[in-house]
Amino acid sequence: MRQSQLFLSTMRESPADAEVISHQLMLRAGLIRQLAAGVYTYLPLGRRVLQKVEHIIREEMERAGAQELLMPAMQPAELWQESGRYSVYGPELIRLHDRHEREFALGPTHEEVITSLVRDEINSYRRLPVTLYQIQTKFRDERRPRFGLLRSREFLMKDAYSFDTDWEGLDQSYWNMYRAYNRIFARCGLNFRAVEADSGAIGGEGGTHEFMALADIGEDAIAVCSQCDYAANLEKAQAAVPAFIEADQRADAGTAEKFHTPNLRTIDQLVQALHIDPAAIIKTLIFIADNKAVAVAVRGDRDINEIKVKNYLGVENLAIADPAAAARLTGAAPGSIGPLGLTVPVLIDEEVARMTDGVAGANEQDYHYRHVYPARDLELKHVGDFRNIVEGDSCSRCEKGRLNIYRGIEIGHVFKLGTKYSARLGATFLNPDGQVQTMLMGCYGIGVSRILSAVIEQNHDEHGILWPAAVAPYCVHLIPISVKSGFQMQTAMELYSELLAQGFEVLIDDRDERPGVKFKDSDLMGLPVRIIIGRDAEQGMVELVERKMNKKELIDKDAVLKRVREFVESEV
Amino acid sequence: MRQSQLFLSTMRESPADAEVISHQLMLRAGLIRQLAAGVYTYLPLGRRVLQKVEHIIREEMERAGAQELLMPAMQPAELWQESGRYSVYGPELIRLHDRHEREFALGPTHEEVITSLVRDEINSYRRLPVTLYQIQTKFRDERRPRFGLLRSREFLMKDAYSFDTDWEGLDQSYWNMYRAYNRIFARCGLNFRAVEADSGAIGGEGGTHEFMALADIGEDAIAVCSQCDYAANLEKAQAAVPAFIEADQRADAGTAEKFHTPNLRTIDQLVQALHIDPAAIIKTLIFIADNKAVAVAVRGDRDINEIKVKNYLGVENLAIADPAAAARLTGAAPGSIGPLGLTVPVLIDEEVARMTDGVAGANEQDYHYRHVYPARDLELKHVGDFRNIVEGDSCSRCEKGRLNIYRGIEIGHVFKLGTKYSARLGATFLNPDGQVQTMLMGCYGIGVSRILSAVIEQNHDEHGILWPAAVAPYCVHLIPISVKSGFQMQTAMELYSELLAQGFEVLIDDRDERPGVKFKDSDLMGLPVRIIIGRDAEQGMVELVERKMNKKELIDKDAVLKRVREFVESEV
Known part of the structure; x- marks a missing residue:
């Protein structure tokens, strides 16, 4: 892509209303724009990152055997009444009437829709288990939308639902998704923990884990053991208890x-x-x-x-x-x-x-x-155990480590629903003996748009974003210092064609701007590899910069392809 | 994909409320399910077709230099008041209030949002022209939703918008999209015409074309010349006038x-x-x-x-x-x-x-x-010319051919908006002389979900769908006649692995069902190539069926890969 044609405006200053760094950088680097409180447009760079994340999610969902479908945002109120949630969901649920005065909700989640669908489609144990997922736009009228994509009112979510014949099957489906989530967030380059969480108001028997990207601005507190892999939401975290003195x-x-x-x-x-x-x-x-x-x-x-x-x-x-x-x-x-x-x-x-x-x-x-x-x-x-743990408590699992408290951004959630929805909506099946049983459900969510915020919170410096290669909008930023220099432009365009031909995603800054402006924009946008074509190009040399490590070196331009490939292979 | 695990139920009978064949077949073949009037869930097979179509659209949009973004469904009423459409749009526009009693519309289209975005981002001729597009869910509260995905209330649309400095530029952007649309619909395997249309209520100066898939159930009438490439909406079509008799x-x-x-x-x-x-x-x-x-x-x-x-x-x-x-x-x-x-x-x-x-x-x-x-x-x-043309009129363009009247399904629309929205919303730029000018806009829509209906209307027989290879949910349907025959299953699984390894999308019917049931389902689902593994497998022979042509032949199982590749290459 030629930067002169890219629909992108960068900003030098942070907008006053952006409180957290990811929100500031997303606005400054031209990834998103606000349309209304908590409602955003993804500009081309932001859309590309979103697509990278969607692609990783789809690959891992397919690998885990989940099947993709697409459910509507407009959900009849009757379904929500059937599950009993229409009256209790509160003002976060956006309600509307159609022209015939029928009530609808704009889906904040899809338990009702998927349960009624599977109820109608499956009636035998032979067709279970099944896990279904979608990547779809959700609506939640947050009381206080803020932090950019972290707490917004219209957002992209991956939601999956599993249906099993028994608790053992649900357990397998649950841990299958748990493992897929670990792969997804790792591939996105996130520093995260799967933490034990309380089942909360959504109800249901059995376990639940929240996937938390560690970040100071996170709205949740989590306890993480310094020695073992124990991690739990503060609501749930337990400390080791000293021995009882009789x-x-x-x-x-x-x-x-x-x-x-x-x-x-x-x-x-x-x-x-x-x-x-x-x-x-x-x-x-x-x-x-x-x-x-x-x-x-x-x-x-x-x-x-x-x-x-x-x-x-x-x-x-x-x-x-x-x-x-x-x-x-x-x-x-x-x-x-x-x-x-x-x-x-x-x-x-x-x-x-x-x-x-x-x-x-x-x-x-x-x-x-x-x-x-x-x-x-x-x-x-x-x-x-009726108390909150505190920093420094002993770990209840290994009893050796100390619990440290971190802030986390919830990026995913896996949850054993049991029969909560299937019982209320009548999602049953015939078992091998011809008896009617209720399906056991799990639900599994990922905040797709929220991942962008979390990645940036964890990957930035004072100059801008440091995209992990797997989710970067482009992999390589080619910067001819002077577009007026025929030689530099020719070298740049040759490298551009070669890199594209090899399948790399390349942005070339072909704008007639001062080098300082180009470098500042490039730092802000944070593509993983930058190649600067300046005066040394006449000696066949270009500068290669690994943005994250700020590692710079002058290399032969013929070595660029090889070096970029090595970098990408080491990163992804 | 193993069919035993696929989330799919086929139906023998057509549901009573499905009036047109594409709606019937989409329900029967397990592509979609209705959640409310005009509101549908895409089941895995339907979702796959949708993704094929989305992929074709993205490729052709990128080829045409359009950049993808993603705009919200929730649009502030203020923007629609600014354009003057809030009061005139009527009950098709779904309106809602947030918890703070602020009014929103659920976007039926995005002229207001994109114009305000470009107004804020671009202020110089240097950054024009630009064409932006999205694939996004639209909401229109149709008075009478019907025909499945043909007239629904929540649907997937590709909408693009171009911004130019002058009419000549708009003309180029317009024909650029026009050509891209021709490629998209051709790749989807559709029999369509780009017809001249009237600009209608949406207003704006200059030209507009509708892309019509020819189909008897189409809601629009179009006149098509028997000799030349003239085609026009009935509202617009002109017949040749006999010579004047003084x-x-x-x-x-x-x-x-x-x-x-x-x-x-x-x-x-x-x-x-x-x-x-x-x-x-x-x-x-x-x-x-x-x-x-x-x-x-x-x-x-x-x-x-x-x-x-x-x-x-x-x-x-x-x-x-x-x-x-x-x-x-x-x-x-x-x-x-x-x-x-x-x-x-x-x-x-x-x-x-x-x-x-x-x-x-x-x-x-x-x-x-x-x-x-x-x-x-x-x-x-x-x-x-103040009259409707009639079947058999002479063509006004070539004056040789006769005009035939066909019914068409509108699958796309390109439109020169001129300054209609840019003037009202103040989307201006500075020209090279530093003077303020108003941008010239075009808008370009494709009914993504509607394409599924149009493809099926044009590609079916009495037994089911005849998917063109480019948009088929899977390319090959492997059918071992008896899953109890170890030999047949082994042959089938070997072919399955080989085809997958070569990148083909394969569905294998590994269900323990009677051959009649399997063939009926296979006919209904209509994957382009079917390979039947029956008794002849012991002699190393399998039956290859080209679904569309109903061409059957017994071939050596070692020739399957080559034949499937030849078929796909001839189709796409």
Whole structure:
């Protein structure tokens, strides 16, 4: 492609409303333009990158035996009513009426459509399992679209759905997709982790993993072990628990005693007034879980993880009790509440269960207990992991490594749905004995457009993008320094033809611009290999620059083809 | 692909609601499924055909120098207000509100978006011309969706837009796309004509062509010359006009005289009562054209072409006058109106201008004139082509051939928009002299999904589809007659591997079904080459069937690769 003809405008300055570097660089390098909040046009360079990513996804989906189809964006409201999601999905679901006043949703996801399709097409175990996928435009009316393609309202997604006869089959389909996702993101040049995640509101039994590209601007926090391959979403991450100290091992422990603590309501106040470690305090909060009250006790230096509490209780809704309700249930206002003598069930975090000399609220205004020894003083009926892990916790899997907390951009998600949709929509089949069974489903998503942002967040320097070869819009940037020099242009055009003939994607900067302008644009666009044709061309020499490593060398122009091929082979 | 694993269900019977053959076959062969009226899912076989067509389009667009981008479906209402189309587009435009009550349209086309984009990106003649295209999903809330993919509400379209500095440039861009379209449709195996069309409501100066796939179920009528390459939409088609007979060449013509014609109001009544040819009657109708009255006179056996009348007058709106208004303007009710003595302008069709002895209304209840000789009796101020052509008319271009009328499916459309959108949206540039000029635009559409319907309408027999090799979902259908025969299956799997290794797309029917079922499905699906592995396989022979020609022959299995290659090369 001749750059003089390319539909591309670069910008020197970052637009004021672009907060994150990937958004800034995508605008500056002419990859995308905003049409409305969270709604973007992909310019030719951006479209090319998108196509590279789509191509990698298709190859790996086909390799994994998934079959491509294409479902519509316009989905009848009736289908969403059948699954029960029409009323609960909220304002993210874009709804519209057709000219006959029939209601439709613009698909944010396609569980309903695919389930109704497979229900109608397949009725025998003989035609299962099957995994179907599409690369298709999704619509979600985000409350706050931002960060360019990271949180947009119209975006490209790869969504796949598997259908199996039993849990064992679902397990195979799930790990098959899991492996395909690892290959896809690796081929895109991403630094990512597959992290264990909570199944969340979408429901369903069984496992789920999120694929997270590590990046400081990521909206999710993930815990990653320094030694083993354990990685989990913060909602789900578990730390290793120290060994249990049996009650009789601490025969020296003092007896729990109530003492006056006027105006000491917060952990900080207790720490300062009593000169104790926050880890020695038992923090107790009252929650309403599906209309029933429960207490949760964690160490004073920990945060309660509500997802873990919900999962332990098996409830749909969990909310902290308002102060009046808490006082009614415990006899004290928050700040003086503690686990001793409560009538509501008490969930005790493992770390609390292992304390031997704690301070806890006495459920009486301005009083606390000291020398609380839970194994002795409490009924340890509900002990579990109810806290958020923190940086430096021991890994629960290998028990050797430390957990580090990173930020991640969610680029993919695999999920065992089980029978959630198939049961509601009646996707059944006849088993070999002629009995009706419900299909087991999995769903698997990749944020195709979001991958562009993630790649750039991980691959840039102060001058611009550093495209991995596999997803670069072009592989080679040919830059004749002076288009007025007949010799330089001739050399450049010869190299251009040779590279094209060998199947390389080449952009040639044939614009009559100053070298400084060309180099700045080239740095910004970040094609992997740059070949500069300047004065040395008359001696048959050109400069080859590997953009990422900023490795420059003067080479014989006859060696260009070989060197470019070597580079690409080493990269991809 | 193993057919046992393919997500495909064929149907023996045509669904009741599928009126046309392409719709029936697409459902029966498992290419598409309906989700809602005019909203379809493409199953794997259909998706593959779509991708073949997309690939051909991309290759030819790139060859023509067009650059691909991708614009959003969600378009802010403000843009449509800027172009003036938001209020006039009607209920076909799907409108919606986001959560902040901002109005959006779901793009039925992208003139507004592309014009605003190019306005913002390009401001100098140096960066023109440019042609941009996308393959993207469009939404049109058709009043009556039908015929499967032929008239649907969500569909895939390739739309391109060119931007030039002057009309000469636009002309080049236009014909460049015109040639690309010819290549695209030819490669898809379609029998089509590029027909001259009227610019219609979309407006704009200059030319437009519609690309029509000939098919009896087509919604448009086109006139095609039997001798030359003239082809035009019926709205636009012109017949050759017989030589003019000067007034003095018919000195024998009788004088126009009024005569009593009680209760003779229609052409039929006049023909029967007076025993004359309808071609000897002058039919005169009164129209209201942008609030002004005009009369239009054509031969009694002709229909008035309102598009031609509108274009002649240069008006936006044309409607036939109601009887009361017509009587007020002429002094007579419809049935007694004629061109003599009218005070409103009279548009006279060329055929009428050449008559020498006509019968026409006298603008007096129950009276007509006979011996009307327009060249003598009328002021021939507005003579032109105001009628629809009919089958058998002489061609206006070569004057030798006859015009035949065919039905056509519109598969593409090229259109010179001129400055219609660029002027309204302010897409200007600086010319070499530093002056501001308005860009000249063209727009170019292809109904990508509609091509599937057109191909099938033209390529089928009573048993199923006859895919042209270039767009077939798979090229070769391998059919081992009995999967229980180890020898047949081994031969089939060997051929499968060999064909795949050579890059052919192969579907192998490895299902344990009766041969009759397999052949019926194979006929329905219509892959170009079928290879049947039956008992003769033990003698090293297989049957090769060219589906389209129903050409069968027993060949040595070692000759299969060579024969398939020969076939494909002869087809594509």
